[in-house]
Amino acid sequence: MNEETTDATEEHPLEEQLRLAREEIVALTAARDFERDQALRAIAEAQNTRARLEREKSDAIAYAAAAFARDMLVVADNLERALAALPAPGDEALKSVVAGLEAVQREMLQVFERHGITRVETVGLPLDPMSHQAMVEVESDSEPGTVVAELQAGYRMKDRLLRPALVSVARKREEAA
Template identity: 40%
Template sequence: MSKEKFSESDEEAFLDDPDELDPEAEEYSDEAIEADELQALKAENGELKDRLLRALADVENVRKRGDRDRRDAELYASTRFARDLLSVHDNFDRALDNITDELRDTAPGLIEGIELTQRDLLNVFEKHKIVRVEPSPGEKFDPKQHQAMFEAPVPGTKAGDIIQVMNVGFMIGERLLRPAQVGVSAGGPATPAPEQDISGE
């Protein structure tokens, strides 16, 4: 039986012919490559989705911060000017507090003009979210809104109770523009201890 010998050209032709390759091996190789590519694409898609969600969240946070800063700028831009106007309000209060019944009878038009001007000033304050902080005697002292000008023992009161309002305060929005100036009770006077009889009788 004679053995057939292949020439180099026959061997190259055999190796280059795709029909001569194992079709099952080629199909398995293609499926493995496709599975790897699919896995890589899924991982890349998940990463891109995560980055997109983070970017959208950052944009939303920037938008909310911008809106809040804009509202704060509108509300608090006039803080210094409003604080300067408080002395005008105080002067109106002092003027009205010193009006006597005789003066009201003598110059009712003048008194009415002062009251209307002060009322107009308070309306402007309200328009710009500026409100009075006006505690009443007996309320509890609040260091966030009140400023203690003095402390004194007062019978029938508890320590920390407001006993006198010397000047009203003001808030602008949620910020304190000026604390209300108040007097605070140090509590009732201490009860003196009974005298002890040391005579021995």
């Protein structure tokens, strides 16, 4: 067998060289393809990283004040409660205090609006677990699952929820037996 291989190589040295050259070309082509694939993957990864960093940067700029806005929601809630708790103004001094507090509230809501902070819509809408937090179910003539009362306002900052609205949700009235 060894003699036959030697004889075939000696008889056709050019064919053997061609075979070896083809094998080398195939190996080099595979290596080139592998390196090209690795380079393309590295370029794609760099582009993805750049895009992700740009997105994170723009999000950080857009939502930098979110923590401050959440803290200010407590102030807005307390101002709303104070206005609701005041008796109907009888004398002029109380009327001016109420008017002043209402002006402060309007200004605060305008500042919220300028910064993309909006109140979550609630009453009369179906419960949306992405915006509402159901606190109580109450018997109602409304469609079951409909928000019937707002216990605490919810707010969004642009497209992100700062705080869900705390709501009461309708349930079907129970039939008397």
